[in-house]
Amino acid sequence: MTNYDYDIITIGVGPAGLVVSAMGSEMGLKVCAIEKAKVGGECMNAGCIPSKALLRMAKTRHAVTKFPAMQMEEMREPEVKDPFSLIQEQLKAVVAKYDKKLGKVDMVKGEARFVDAHTVEVDGRQISARRIFICTGTRPAKPSIPGLDTIDNLLTNENLFHLEVMPKSMLIIGGGAIGAEMAQAFSRMGCRTTIVQMDPHLLPFADRFAGELLEECFKKEGIAVYNSRSITSVTKNEQGNVVLTTKEGETLEAERLLLAAGRTPVIDKLDLEKAGVQYTPKGIPVNANLQTNVPNIFAVGDCNGNYLFSHAAMHQGMIALMNIMRPWPFKKDFKKYVVPWTVFTEPQVSSVGLREADLIAAGIKYEVIEAKYADYGAAIAEQVTTGSVRVLASKYGKIYGASVIGEGSAEMINEWALAIQKKIRLVDIMLLQHSFPSMSFMNKSIGEMWMMGMLKNETMKKMMTKMLK
Ligand SMILES: Cc1cc2nc3c(=O)[nH]c(=O)nc-3n(C[C@H](O)[C@H](O)[C@H](O)COP(=O)(O)OP(=O)(O)OC[C@H]3O[C@@H](n4cnc5c(N)ncnc54)[C@H](O)[C@@H]3O)c2cc1C
Numbered sequence: 001m002t003n004y005d006y007d008i009i010t011i012g013v014g015p016a017g018l019v020v021s022a023m024g025s026e027m028g029l030k031v032c033a034i035e036k037a038k039v040g041g042e043c044m045n046a047g048c049i050p051s052k053a054l055l056r057m058a059k060t061r062h063a064v065t066k067f068p069a070m071q072m073e074e075m076r077e078p079e080v081k082d083p084f085s086l087i088q089e090q091l092k093a094v095v096a097k098y099d100k101k102l103g104k105v106d107m108v109k110g111e112a113r114f115v116d117a118h119t120v121e122v123d124g125r126q127i128s129a130r131r132i133f134i135c136t137g138t139r140p141a142k143p144s145i146p147g148l149d150t151i152d153n154l155l156t157n158e159n160l161f162h163l164e165v166m167p168k169s170m171l172i173i174g175g176g177a178i179g180a181e182m183a184q185a186f187s188r189m190g191c192r193t194t195i196v197q198m199d200p201h202l203l204p205f206a207d208r209f210a211g212e213l214l215e216e217c218f219k220k221e222g223i224a225v226y227n228s229r230s231i232t233s234v235t236k237n238e239q240g241n242v243v244l245t246t247k248e249g250e251t252l253e254a255e256r257l258l259l260a261a262g263r264t265p266v267i268d269k270l271d272l273e274k275a276g277v278q279y280t281p282k283g284i285p286v287n288a289n290l291q292t293n294v295p296n297i298f299a300v301g302d303c304n305g306n307y308l309f310s311h312a313a314m315h316q317g318m319i320a321l322m323n324i325m326r327p328w329p330f331k332k333d334f335k336k337y338v339v340p341w342t343v344f345t346e347p348q349v350s351s352v353g354l355r356e357a358d359l360i361a362a363g364i365k366y367e368v369i370e371a372k373y374a375d376y377g378a379a380i381a382e383q384v385t386t387g388s389v390r391v392l393a394s395k396y397g398k399i400y401g402a403s404v405i406g407e408g409s410a411e412m413i414n415e416w417a418l419a420i421q422k423k424i425r426l427v428d429i430m431l432l433q434h435s436f437p438s439m440s441f442m443n444k445s446i447g448e449m450w451m452m453g454m455l456k457n458e459t460m461k462k463m464m465t466k467m468l469k
Pocket residue numbers: 011012013014015016017034035036037038039040041042043044046047048049051110111112113135136137138157178266269270300301302303308309310311312313344
């Protein structure tokens with residue numbers, strides 16, 4: 001048997017690489033983790049965590065606007081000082097926690113590239129392993145917009161959280177998850193934000209109604225949204241401001257420009273050809289076990305182009321690792337697990353399972369059951385009446401998909417994820433007591449609404465009347 005330096009090498013230590021490395025070493029494997037930048041990857045350093053820190057600050061500042069409605073004296077929104085240095089401080093504490101988890105892992109700092117299917121090179125040092133996990137993530141995609149390359153102070157998620165001062169105004173190319181979250185965060189921190197995107201509604205990956213509702217909320221807060229736009233140029237004017245023009249006739253100007261127009265996999269410098277690993281512009285294709293076309297090489301997380309979320313990356317890492325330990329009949333197919341997601345705007349927008357468009361395309365008959373926050377006593381009393389829980393289900397209560405827009409949605413969606421994954425039906429949700437007055441009580445209401453619908457059916461009515469007599 002060939003001797004290798006390690007059982008496992010992970011290239012990249014973001015959420016995917018962290019899970020593979022930490023779990024692998026906990027399982028007793030000899031693990032080497034290679035990271036060219038910072039442990040924690042995009043998520044911890046330039047993605048989920050700093051963006052949520054900023055959103056929280058923004059929410060706190062914005063809360064002042066709600067004072068009069070709560071019988072408190074009206075106040076001006078407080079001046080913003082230096083949120084970005086605070087965020088960088090907070091990140092150090094977050095990353096330190098994760099660093100600890102890698103206690104027994106041999107960490108190598110540098111950029112890895114393949115030498116062959118079992119060997120990588122980092123700064124001239126060759127390291128071999130029985131199995132190699134590529135966990136290299138993505139970087140911001142750069143659409144071919146005339147003039148984009150001339151914007152010397154272009155913002156992306158990579159430098160956004162290192163700003164020294166809050167800009168007065170910002171144009172955002174993209175109305176997806178990053179564009180929407182950052183538009184609201186910056187706007188609430190006092191920066192006038194404008195979204196310009198080519199898709200017809202915000203959060204193009206969500207059901208249309210979700211994007212439209214979010215846009216309505218954004219407009220009330222003064223965030224401008226331009227959908228279905230074709231950007232013809234971006235330039236800088238004499239004042240140093242960015243000027244963006246569209247084919248539809250707008251000329252928009254702002255101090256800064258944030259690019260949030262999707263992602264590109266970070267695979268170009270890996271020398272994948274030397275290992276024989278196939279790839280496409282969307283990422284490295286993998287099978288159900290997360291193996292590439294070269295069986296001892298795995299591609300886990302964003303770099304394989306499936307579901308670009310941290311929880312999905314971590315889950316894939318766990319599944320891939322479990323699969324290498326399991327004999328064939330017991331291997332798990334990573335695509336069989338549902339992937340809930342949340343966009344952390346206010347209202348939060350969450351979804352899991354099939355969307356209406358998916359059901360229509362597949363020719364599956366479905367019913368829509370919707371419970372509105374505006375009809376729920378606790379939400380009325382707490383003044384959080386925007387949004388709804390909306391479930392797509394069969395007539396007999398099989399749950400296909402759910403979205404929750406509103407207060408507490410990031411927590412509430414996980415119940416629907418469990419229901420879909422474990423094939424729990426609406427009757428079971430109805431029969432589960434939910435603490436009251438939690439927002440997730442509305443999940444139970446959906447079960448009750450479904451049952452009421454069933455009882456309207458003539459056959460059911462007759463049956464019930466007979467039984468009652
Ligand atoms: C602004 C923003 C907000 C986000 N918010 C959320 C959120 O709220 N929830 C959520 O689920 N997801 C969120 N995401 C997405 C999330 O960040 C990604 O899905 C997640 O980070 C992917 O994890 P990963 O491990 O696959 O890759 P990454 O986190 O990108 O990590 C890849 C690592 O590999 C390293 N690397 C690359 N090439 C090499 C090489 N050749 N050698 C050595 N190291 C290498 C990189 O330096 C990096 O550290 C957000 C993203 C952004 C940009």
